[in-house]
Amino acid sequence: MPYRPTAKTQARRTERRSALLKTAxxxxASEGFQALTINRLAKEAGIATGTVYKYFESKAHLCSEVFRLATEKEVEKVRAASFPKQPAHSQQRLANAVTTFAERAILGGRLAYALIAEPVNPMVEQERLIYRKAYADIFEQLIEEAVTKKEFPPQTAHVSAAALVGILSEALVAPLARGIPITDHNNLVKAITQFCLRAVAG
Amino acid sequence: MPYRPTAKTQARRTERRSALLKTAxxxxASEGFQALTINRLAKEAGIATGTVYKYFESKAHLCSEVFRLATEKEVEKVRAASFPKQPAHSQQRLANAVTTFAERAILGGRLAYALIAEPVNPMVEQERLIYRKAYADIFEQLIEEAVTKKEFPPQTAHVSAAALVGILSEALVAPLARGIPITDHNNLVKAITQFCLRAVAG
DNA sequence: TTAAGGAGTGAACCATAGTTCACACCTATT
DNA sequence: AATAGGTGTGAACTATGGTTCACTCCTTAA
Structure with a gap:
């Protein structure tokens, strides 16, 4: 048996794969999913079209992974803000979570639109559902805890959580979708945060 | 000059056109935009493919019109609830508006998803933006009036308005997008309404 | 009845990208 | 050096569905 994949070749493979992902x-991030074609990706990565398929089963799978790569860290940030090491009041935690999401989305610019709202394909839509659910779950847990501790008024936590996700999507992405750059970051974030706090914390 | 379109032929044409629209x-409404192809439409309308193009410039234009046809009346209902003939408290008006939207969306089922969230094409996405804006404008006006009358606390009306649109989209469509039929209509609508009132009316 | 502008037809056309595949090249074992 | 499995190549293929167009049929006015 003459050939066996070795640690070195494996590493090389893994690295190429993640380089591709990074290029994608x-x-x-700069032009949206709409601009991500296999040909372009191959060209920018300096490889042949077909080679992409040695690393990714299909375009849809590739998009999924790109989506996950970009979204996972966002979710983590929001989770961290929601459940900090230091104990904090629920209201503050929610405010931090919302602010974190909003600020990162605004900084993200085109990428935020791509992740939250750009029409792509069913597989990414699926992925999106999963991550919306992830955000909603974080909020839901936070709210439930707070209601138990009487820091928030009684409410249907999972509806409130979904609603928060909706608020963040729409309030941030509506301007982006229209191509209007967000000018007054701070006030926008403040207004959104206040809205969320009123809604959930009463 | 031997031939001139006459009232009768015009009427016939208009009627066929709206019949096509209705079929589309x-x-x-039953299977989403994804199922709307020119071939299928032609077949179901009992005409030839090419004929569709005598009535609609392109598929995108057709989709736009279908979207508008379905959405316009929804917007009107919400507007009517927001600005009733009889004077009413702002809180009640907002509650009615939200309830109207939510209940109609739930009854609409598949159609609601198609209109609010289904990925279609850029032209429909454009149309969607317009209608989201339309809803937002209604809410914004309502909120601004209420703030002036001191019935609502001070707030950034256009942010609150966008947020309301987001709440309604997400809270209603999230379950639909996952194919989970909404079971407990009344409580869902109630929870959403309460959330909105807390958020906007304090 | 005949001229001429609409309307209807549907098979062929086209455009876009995703996907494949036969072949050459590389890498690890014996 | 020889073997054999992996990797890279890119032009060709394909699938889907929107769009066209040369032709026929229909309608109205003279």
Missing amino acids: LAIV | LAIV
Whole structure:
């Protein structure tokens, strides 16, 4: 048996794969999923079209991974803000979570639109559902705890949680979708945060 | 000059056109935009493919019109609830508006998803933006009036308005997008309404 | 009845990208 | 060096569905 994949070749493979992913993400971050084609990706990565398929089963799978790569860290940030090491009042935690999401979305610019709202394909839509659910779950847990501790008024936690996700999507992405750059970051974030606090914390 | 279109032929033409639109809407309402192809539409309308193009410039234009046809009346209902003939408290008006939207969306089922969230094409996405804006404008006006009358606390009306649109989209469509039929209509609508009132009316 | 502008037809056309595949090249074992 | 499995190549293929167009049929006015 003459040939066996070795640690070195494996590493090389893994590295190429993540380099591809990184290139793909760069395209999406600057021009959206709409600009991510296999041909373009291959060209920018300096490889042949077919080679992409040695690393990714299909375009849809590739998009999924790009989406996950970009979204996972966002979710983590929001989770961290929601459940900090230091104990904090629920209201403050929610405010931090919302602010974190909003600020990162605004900084993200085109990428935020791509992740939250750009029409892509069913597989990414699926992925999106999963991450919306992830955000909603974080909020839901926070709210439930707070209601138990009487820091928030009684409410249907999972509806409130979904509603928060909706608020963040729409309030941030509506301007982006219209191509209007957000000018007054701070006030926008403040207004959204206040709205959320009124809604959930009463 | 031997031939001139006459009232009768014009009427016939108009009627055929709206019949086509109606057929298209029926397809969208039961299976979404994804199922609306020119071939299928032609077949179901009992005409040839090419004929569709005598009535609609392109598929995108057709989709736009179908979207508008379905959405316009929804917007009107919400507007009517927001600005009733009889004077009413702002809180009640907002509650009615939200309830109206939510209940109609739930009854609409597949259609609601198609209109609010289904990925279609850029032209429909454009149309969607317009209608989201339309809803937001209604809410914004209501909120601004209420703030002036001191019935609502001070707030950034256009942010609150966008947020309301987001709440309604997400809280109603999230379950639909996952194919989970909404079971407990009344409580869902109630929870959403309460959330909105807390958020906006304090 | 005949001229001429609409309307209807549907098979062929096209455009876009995703996907494949036969072949050459590389890498690890014996 | 020889073997054999992996990787890279890119032009060609394909699938889907929107769009066209040369032709026929229909309608109205003279």
